[in-house]
């Protein structure tokens with residue numbers, strides 16, 4: 001059964017965000033509902049609100065999060081209810097040319113949940129970076145859930161989903177920009 005939770009929504013360019021009722025559907029095949037325990041505040045969320053990413057308002061903000069898997073859809077084997085996870089932006093398919101070559105960061109076919117979270121009115125939300133985690137529970141592709149040690153505090157683990165990775169990426173691939181422009 002779809003659940004009603006509370007979440008932070010940006011309705012329009014530069015408008016104040018608001019706390020709203022969000023309807024979270026049951027997870028479809030390959031999807032998971034995650035109870036969010038912590039979510040960082042990242043500049044990218046502000047970019048969404050400012051209309052700097054795209055115009056697909058309303059946005060469900062938040063993308064740097066950790067939580068516990070509550071339910072999973074059909075065919076999900078990688079995570080199970082009760083798993084402590086961090087959320088990543090894009091689930092790689094593991095089978096395309098780039099993934100087979102051991103370079104999943106160039107994956108040609110990444111996944112987000114296909115079912116949509118909505119406002120109480122039924123209006124569909126666009127989750128920030130395919131996550132949307134300023135909300136009590138969020139729907140993601142199960143591949144967006146990465147299991148981590150449950151001994152780590154959620155507010156620390158969540159940062160791995162964005163800030164830490166961006167920093168490590170920038171530092172460890174001096175060629176970060178060169179690599180990104182290299183043809184796959």
Ligand SMILES: [Zn+2]
Nearest residue numbers: 042044064162
């Ligand atoms: Zn971020």
Ligand SMILES: [Zn+2]
Nearest residue numbers: 094096099107
């Ligand atoms: Zn791939």
